[in-house]
Amino acid sequence: xxxxxxxxxxxxxxxxxxxxxxxxxxxxxxxxxxxxxxxxxxxxxxxxxxxxxxxxxxxxxxxxxxxxxxxxxxxxxxxxxxxxxxxxxxxxxxxxxxxxxxxxxxxxxxxxxxxxxxxxxxxxxxxxxxxxxxxxxxxxxxxxxxxxxxxxxxxxxxxxxxxxxxxxxxxxxxxxxxxxxxxxxxxxxxxxxxxxxxxxxxxxxxxxxxxxxxxxxxxxxxxxxxxxxxxxxxxxxxxxxxxxxxxxxxxxxxxxxxxxxxxxxxxx
Numbered sequence: 322x323x324x325x326x327x328x329x330x331x332x333x334x335x336x337x338x339x340x341x342x343x344x345x346x347x348x349x350x351x352x353x354x355x356x357x358x359x360x361x362x363x364x365x366x367x368x369x370x371x372x373x374x375x376x377x378x379x380x381x382x383x384x385x386x387x388x389x390x391x392x393x394x395x396x397x398x399x400x401x402x403x404x405x406x407x408x409x410x411x412x413x414x415x416x417x418x419x420x421x422x423x424x425x426x427x428x429x430x431x432x433x434x435x436x437x438x439x440x441x442x443x444x445x446x447x448x449x450x451x452x453x454x455x456x457x458x459x460x461x462x463x464x465x466x467x468x469x470x471x472x473x474x475x476x477x478x479x480x481x482x483x484x485x486x487x488x489x490x491x492x493x494x495x496x497x498x499x500x501x502x503x504x505x506x507x508x509x510x511x512x513x514x515x516x517x518x519x520x521x522x523x524x525x526x527x528x529x530x531x532x533x534x535x536x537x538x539x540x541x542x543x544x545x546x547x548x549x550x551x552x553x554x555x556x557x558x559x560x561x562x563x564x565x566x567x568x569x570x571x572x573x574x575x576x577x578x579x580x581x582x583x584x585x586x587x588x589x
Contacts (some may be wrong), residue, residue: 363451370458381462389478398485399511401444406493407503409436430579438452446484449479481537488530491574498582522554536563
């Protein structure tokens with residue numbers, strides 16, 4: 322009997338096991354349809370950048386920052402982890418295939434962690450790639466010499482999007498493990514709480530991940546209207562404070578997902 326359960330074929334180590342799960346995710350879970358939807362979505366910021374360059378123009382660096390915050394950080398860095406993070410584990414549970422994954426001689430946490438890592442990797446790579454294309458289109462409006470001069474800004478923004486990808490993937494994966502119908506709550510938390518509360522005046526933004534992500538860019542809440550007059554907006558958190566809060570929150574969410582997902586009972 323020549324399979325993974327035989328004694329003469331040792332159980333792979335931690336990193337080898339994780340890599341097997343990552344490969345399985347890219348081959349099976351990601352799928353052509355999801356890749357197509359992600360590719361179509363990623364054409365939106367490129368089209369916006371081309372339109373701005375042809376029809377409007379202006380300060381390319383300022384427009385790049387605006388696109389990073391308004392489109393990449395507050396929409397795609399939320400939407401892609403939500404779309405892939407919830408389904409990465411939830412689809413396996415609903416299709417009852419997670420039982421067969423857990424039947425392999427690998428720790429459940431390795432399987433779950435590999436899936437979460439795969440989603441974060443896909444989202445981070447997609448956002449960084451498209452952000453670089455947008456950067457080249459809009460910042461070159463200030464002169465091609467500015468592309469090199471503003472490169473540290475591109476690296477900072479790409480790094481913040483990577484942090485956002487990991488944090489939100491951990492958050493939405495937890496919903497996929499905890500809830501039978503997680504998508505509605507995930508959308509409410511993502512686009513109602515995170516996107517809205519992070520821009521309110523007062524202390525509300527401190528209860529969101531997005532406030533700390535924007536603080537990494539030196540930006541505070543974009544509070545407007547009567548509430549902003551009555552209640553002053555808070556300043557951005559210090560860089561290292563924001564980074565520490567995001568790191569702690571991500572570790573807590575990631576650990577909760579692995580712990581709960583590993584201990585739940587799943588039926589065929």
